[in-house]
Amino acid sequence: MTKFDVVIVGAGAAGLFCAGVAGQRGLSVLIVDHAERVAEKIRISGGGRCNFTNREVTAANFLSENPHFSRSALAGYTPQDFLELVARHGIAWHEKHKGQLFCDRRSDDIIQMLLKECEAGGVTRWQPCGVREVRRTELGFELDTDRGAVQTPQLVVATGGLAIPKIGATDFGYKLATQFGHKVIDTRPALVPLTFEPQTWAPWAALAGIALEVDIQTETHYPSLTGGKRKGAATARFTEDLLFTHRGLSGPAVLQISSHWQAGKPIRINLTPTRELANLLKEAKTGSRKQLSTTWNQALGQDIPARLADTWLDQASLHTPSLTPQSAIAELKDKDLEWLGHSANDWHLTPNGTEGYAKAEVTAGGVDTRELSSQTMESKLVPGLYFIGEVMDVTGWLGGYNFQWAWSSAMACARSLNT
Numbered sequence: 001m002t003k004f005d006v007v008i009v010g011a012g013a014a015g016l017f018c019a020g021v022a023g024q025r026g027l028s029v030l031i032v033d034h035a036e037r038v039a040e041k042i043r044i045s046g047g048g049r050c051n052f053t054n055r056e057v058t059a060a061n062f063l064s065e066n067p068h069f070s071r072s073a074l075a076g077y078t079p080q081d082f083l084e085l086v087a088r089h090g091i092a093w094h095e096k097h098k099g100q101l102f103c104d105r106r107s108d109d110i111i112q113m114l115l116k117e118c119e120a121g122g123v124t125r126w127q128p129c130g131v132r133e134v135r136r137t138e139l140g141f142e143l144d145t146d147r148g149a150v151q152t153p154q155l156v157v158a159t160g161g162l163a164i165p166k167i168g169a170t171d172f173g174y175k176l177a178t179q180f181g182h183k184v185i186d187t188r189p190a191l192v193p194l195t196f197e198p199q200t201w202a203p204w205a206a207l208a209g210i211a212l213e214v215d216i217q218t219e220t221h222y223p224s225l226t227g228g229k230r231k232g233a234a235t236a237r238f239t240e241d242l243l244f245t246h247r248g249l250s251g252p253a254v255l256q257i258s259s260h261w262q263a264g265k266p267i268r269i270n271l272t273p274t275r276e277l278a279n280l281l282k283e284a285k286t287g288s289r290k291q292l293s294t295t296w297n298q299a300l301g302q303d304i305p306a307r308l309a310d311t312w313l314d315q316a317s318l319h320t321p322s323l324t325p326q327s328a329i330a331e332l333k334d335k336d337l338e339w340l341g342h343s344a345n346d347w348h349l350t351p352n353g354t355e356g357y358a359k360a361e362v363t364a365g366g367v368d369t370r371e372l373s374s375q376t377m378e379s380k381l382v383p384g385l386y387f388i389g390e391v392m393d394v395t396g397w398l399g400g401y402n403f404q405w406a407w408s409s410a411m412a413c414a415r416s417l418n419t
């Protein structure tokens with residue numbers, strides 16, 4: 001039977017990075033992946049340019065039932081450390097919005113870098129190669145793979161989450177965790193567009209393609225935002241771009257809030273975060289001969305597309321018949337103008353679901369980190385068993401945080417593996 005010091009299942013971001021470091025520490029490393037192509041998620045990430053980290057990364061950028069778990073690994077391997085590796089490989093990058101760092105050329109630069117690091121560590125890669133069964137033995141673990149049986153004292157699970165099944169995502173990591181007695185926090189699609197009942201959405205569907213910056217918020221149950229204590233509802237809030245789609249809402253604002261959104265609960269959107277519309281409308285009344293539509297467009301400002309402003313008014317007049325676009329603003333009641341202003345400053349809407357794993361960037365939930373060491377990622381239940389990357393219940397915000405978690409958790413594990 002073939003023997004290795006460590007076997008890593010999953011040749012994605014975390015698995016490849018861990019393999020390279022472990023190999024360069026002198027361990028004999030086998031990495032196994034069932035997909036045809038290596039690290040497909042890196043390839044498609046960041047619109048093909050891989051948002052590989054963020055300038056500022058702290059535990060507060062991650063959602064988990066165990067909010068402090070990520071601290072140690074993030075401190076042990078920082079974005080700056082990854083940037084040094086990127087520089088050693090001569091990869092050009094640039095900073096975008098909110099500290100997000102992207103490749104200048106394409107994501108493949110990062111994949112090639114990881115493969116070169118694996119090569120430098122003499123890593124053996126079996127791909128495509130499925131893993132049929134994993135057994136615990138006196139010597140550690142035995143794996144039945146498509147290329148034969150393998151024995152190892154240390155097994156690293158780096159099989160990621162469930163997002164985008166068509167490029168290889170599976171529940172392997174969760175099943176294996178359960179097989180070895182670990183708890184798995186319920187999984188669900190995150191960083192995902194939200195959808196609405198087709199009938200409710202019909203008036204807005206025609207706005208598909210319109211984007212604007214908004215404030216968005218929803219109730220969250222994550223303890224990270226409630227100071228680690230569950231003292232009732234806390235609010236998750238982001239200021240980002242929103243995108244109208246045919247079936248609902250997307251764009252960074254909605255992807256961020258989707259990770260917190262709980263089925264049945266509303267989300268709240270402020271379409272003009274810097275404008276108090278009720279006041280602007282009431283002030284505009286005095287001595288004005290203008291129609292409501294003109295005043296409304298002026299109050300919303302230039303950043304709100306006219307099609308959205310018009311649709312809003314059409315919908316408002318269904319609720320309050322006096323609010324027709326042609327109404328003379330001077331003749332409208334203050335309370336109706338207040339209602340109109342508030343409706344856009346605090347739009348309440350309840351999604352009927354998400355676009356699911358097919359369109360999600362990540363999976364929220366996963367292997368319960370309370371049963372893992374935050375220093376090494378090793379199981380507290382099964383010595384020699386490790387979980388790294390997205391398979392764990394650690395879900396990053398949009399903006400390079402999920403890759404940084406892959407690098408940091410992989411490094412914590414790779415440094416602690418026995419030679």
Ligand code: FDA
Pocket residue numbers: 009010011012013014015032033034035038039040041042044045046047050051052053129130131158159160161163164167168169170171172360361362388389390391399400401402403404406
């Ligand atoms: P990852 O998914 O990278 O790797 C898991 C590997 O395990 C895969 O190669 C898979 O084939 C393999 N595997 C699964 N089941 C297996 C089985 N049964 N047997 C053998 N192998 C198996 N993040 C970010 O920080 N910046 C970004 O720009 C983006 N952009 C982005 C875009 C899109 C479209 C998606 C879907 C995701 C992102 N992400 C992102 C998220 C990021 O891609 C993700 O969090 C990391 O790739 C997670 O790294 P892992 O190594 O944990 O899993």
